[in-house]
Amino acid sequence: MIAIIDYDAGNIKSVEKALLFLGEDVVITRDAETILYADGVILPGVGAFGDAMNKLHTYGLAEVIRKCVGKGIPFLGICLGLQLLFESSEESPGVEGLHILDGKIVRIPADCGLKVPHIGWNDLRFPNRGRLFEGIPEKSYVYFVHSYYLQAADESIVTATTEYGAHIHASVEKGNVFACQFHPEKSSDVGMQILRNFIRVTKE
Numbered sequence: 001m002i003a004i005i006d007y008d009a010g011n012i013k014s015v016e017k018a019l020l021f022l023g024e025d026v027v028i029t030r031d032a033e034t035i036l037y038a039d040g041v042i043l044p045g046v047g048a049f050g051d052a053m054n055k056l057h058t059y060g061l062a063e064v065i066r067k068c069v070g071k072g073i074p075f076l077g078i079c080l081g082l083q084l085l086f087e088s089s090e091e092s093p094g095v096e097g098l099h100i101l102d103g104k105i106v107r108i109p110a111d112c113g114l115k116v117p118h119i120g121w122n123d124l125r126f127p128n129r130g131r132l133f134e135g136i137p138e139k140s141y142v143y144f145v146h147s148y149y150l151q152a153a154d155e156s157i158v159t160a161t162t163e164y165g166a167h168i169h170a171s172v173e174k175g176n177v178f179a180c181q182f183h184p185e186k187s188s189d190v191g192m193q194i195l196r197n198f199i200r201v202t203k204e
Contacts, residue, residue: 001025002202003038005065007055009045009080011183018185018195032064040074040202041065043081044185046145049105050092052080062098069100069177074202077179082150082172085179091148101174102153108146112165117147122162122170122182130159130173132180132197142170142180142187142194150181176201 004015006028019026019042027034035041043065045052056062069075077085086097089105097105108116121141126133144162150169152158160171160180171180178198184191 001027001038002040002042002199003035004028005035005041005043005061006030007045007052007059007061009047009052009055011044011046011079011185014183015042015044015078015185018192019199022192022195022199024199030059030061032060032067035061035064035068036071036073038073040076040198041068042076042078043084044078045080045084047080048091049080049083049089049097049148050095052084053092053095053097056084056098065098066100072176074198075177076198077177078185079146079181079183082179082181083148085177086150086152089148100177101157101172101179103169104151104153105148106151106166107148108165108168114165116165117145118164119145122164124160124162124170126160128156128159128173130171130178131201132171132173132178132194133159134197136190136193140190142182142184142190144170144182146181 086103157174184194
């Protein structure tokens with residue numbers, strides 16, 4: 001069973017729909033026991049960094065997420081869910097992230113000559129081939145919706161990058177923690193393969 005963390009963020013139902021399509025048992029929950037005994041856990045979300053952290057603390061989920069990661073349960077952050085795993089975001093100065101991974105979230109430069117937010121399809125490069133991208137060719141396209149992006153402190157955890165007015169760390173992997181800035185659930189066949197690869201990790 002895969003638990004999708006419910007903290008009143010958007011995009012939860014589309015992740016559930018994709019996993020159900022792949023034949024998985026899925027529960028949307030904020031119950032600590034359910035999360036901590038799941039085979040895999042997903043933190044999706046769209047919205048503002050500060051508001052999301054406030055909700056995670058309000059529901060007691062920040063500590064549950066840390067316990068989940070500490071137990072070694074496969075954990076996948078998607079879009080805002082990736083950003084929350086890091087130290088801080090320029091979107092919400094003074095707000096501390098979960099800081100499970102080292103790095104900061106910064107704004108896509110307004111003077112890059114491209115539209116911000118970045119909405120659309122971009123191709124990926126794989127500086128370090130991660131388990132999420134097994135069977136996926138480099139330069140495959142995935143779907144992004146974001147105005148802020150990750151600068152990871154340790155580039156060895158970066159498994160995918162893209163270019164959009166900046167060099168964007170688009171996916172990371174460290175131990176049992178995975179995260180994507182893009183939306184695999186909205187990325188057609190490539191995205192479904194990424195989710196299949198995560199599901200495979202949960203069954204190892």
